[in-house]
Amino acid sequence: MTVQINKKxxxxxxxxxxxxxxxxxxxxxxxxxxxxxxxxxQLVKEIQIQRELSCYPNVLKVIKVYETDDYINLLMxxxxxxxxxxxxxxxxxxxxxxxxxxxxxxxxxxxxxxxxSIIHRDLKPxxxxxxSKLDPKTHDLDSPIQVADFGYATITGEYYRQIIxxxxxxxxxxxxxxxxxxxxxxxxxxxxxxxCFNGKSYSTKSDIFSFGVIMFCLLTxxxxxxxxxxxxxxDLNEKCDLRGCLSRLKRAGISELAINFVLDHCLSKNxxxxxxxxxxxxxxxxxxxx
Numbered sequence: 001m002t003v004q005i006n007k008k009x010x011x012x013x014x015x016x017x018x019x020x021x022x023x024x025x026x027x028x029x030x031x032x033x034x035x036x037x038x039x040x041x042q043l044v045k046e047i048q049i050q051r052e053l054s055c056y057p058n059v060l061k062v063i064k065v066y067e068t069d070d071y072i073n074l075l076m077x078x079x080x081x082x083x084x085x086x087x088x089x090x091x092x093x094x095x096x097x098x099x100x101x102x103x104x105x106x107x108x109x110x111x112x113x114x115x116x117s118i119i120h121r122d123l124k125p126x127x128x129x130x131x132s133k134l135d136p137k138t139h140d141l142d143s144p145i146q147v148a149d150f151g152y153a154t155i156t157g158e159y160y161r162q163i164i165x166x167x168x169x170x171x172x173x174x175x176x177x178x179x180x181x182x183x184x185x186x187x188x189x190x191x192x193x194x195x196c197f198n199g200k201s202y203s204t205k206s207d208i209f210s211f212g213v214i215m216f217c218l219l220t221x222x223x224x225x226x227x228x229x230x231x232x233x234x235d236l237n238e239k240c241d242l243r244g245c246l247s248r249l250k251r252a253g254i255s256e257l258a259i260n261f262v263l264d265h266c267l268s269k270n271x272x273x274x275x276x277x278x279x280x281x282x283x284x285x286x287x288x289x290x
Contacts, residue, residue, distance in 0.1 A: 021063060024074040031072075042151070043072070049118055049153045050074075058109040060129060060148040081130025081143050084214075088125055091136040093221030096258055103215060104287065105145050110211065110277035114204045121152040121202055123210035124191045125217060152186045154202065189233045190225045194240040194269050205271035208280075212266025216245070219262070220252045240269040257286040 031040050050062040064075040081087075094102070106128070113120065120127075130143040185196055193209035196202055216224045224245065225236040242263065249259045261284050268274050281287055 020078050022076045022078040024076060025071045026073075028067075028070055028072060045154060046150050047074070049150050049155065052116055052118065053113065053150075056109065056112050058105055058112075058144065058146055060146045076148075077146070079129040079131045079146060081132045081134065083126050083148075084128040084130065084145070084218075085125035087130065087134055087136075088217060088221060091134075093252060094218045096219065096254060099215065099218040100258075100286065102145065102218060103211075104281065106147070106211060106214070107277040107281050109145075109147055110204070110207055111281070113207070114277055117156045117204075119154050119156065119202050119204055120147065120150065120207050120210075121154060122149060122187045122191075123147070123207055123214065124188050125214060128214070156201075156203070189230060190223055190237055192237055193271065194238060195271055197238040203271060204276065205274045208266055208274045208277065209268075209271070211277075212262050212274075215262045215266065216249070219254050219258065220248055222248065224267075240267070242267060255286075257284075257289065260284075261286045 026043060030036065031043065047062070047065055050059075053059040054061050060079075061077045062074050063077065066073050066075070110120075127147065127149045129146045129148050131146065132143045134143050185192065187196070187210070191210045191213045193202070193206035196206055213224045216222075223233075225233050225241070227233040227236060245263060245267075246259065249263065261280070265273070265275055265280070265284065275284065
């Protein structure tokens, strides 16, 4: 079974030599026009970024990239536990103990990406996979996580130039160097760092904001920027309107240390006030008190 969305075909799974993989299929016709240079660049970046991260266990691996007459295909791992978004929809909030174990795994992954100057730009529960089903009755995070879908990811600074040149498109790098990490607002409304709405650069601190939103979802079982209308969610996200969030966390029985970490640090409107993934793990008392 295949599903086509905006000329991008997603094949849920393929069985190859008794192993199950997922296949992401990109229609070549969508990459042929002169206007599609950004899509071409983004695809090369996605493939190169996945290769750069392939050694890290908490990143979903692209096993192989191959072409047919009509498609470019990314053969990827698939996981039995579904995504974090499905878990939250079916089970509601996590215990604080389990949420902390989840946070450690994700922060270690973000630190690894940070050291390679890679920004995901679309972190959300649906892009975090569970390698096996979680038991909602326990506090253990008995399923390692994997970060998936690097379709919006980018690379910053000189490392960006090096990786893109590895991808075989160095001949157009000077014509597209303005794109980098500034080109457009990307991501999912409700999880986008507020600085990204006003034309400023994405940074690894942008992923920390998205991480903070995910943590709020885990601890409360609710969306941070709750709205029944997408535009309202977008507006709340852009303004970083956190009114009522403190009381929502307290009603969920969350500790003061966890509230301080999520609300005052990760969800700070000013990216300079957010910790790096490394600083969060090494310096915040919520992690150090165990």
